Amino acid sequence: MFLQVKGDVMDKYKCSICGFVYNQAKGFPVDGVEPGTPFDSLPFDWVCPVCGAQKKDFRKQKLT
Numbered sequence: 673m674f675l676q677v678k679g680d681v682m683d684k685y686k687c688s689i690c691g692f693v694y695n696q697a698k699g700f701p702v703d704g705v706e707p708g709t710p711f712d713s714l715p716f717d718w719v720c721p722v723c724g725a726q727k728k729d730f731r732k733q734k735l736t
């Protein structure tokens with residue numbers, strides 16, 4: 673049985689358009705997003721730093 677809390681920080685979200693991966697553990701400091709920021713906590717108007725896609729265009733990735 674996995675600990676659900678532990679999985680959250682390690683989750684990654686991939687842009688379905690350009691392939692950019694948002695790593696919650698690392699955040700995105702260049703864009704003012706601090707490490708450990710959950711994808712769901714990103715600003716509503718946050719967009720992919722590479723192609724400008726909206727949050728809805730990102731897909732959650734499972735660690736294998």
Ligand SMILES: [Zn+2]
Nearest residue numbers: 687690720723
């Ligand atoms: Zn993108």
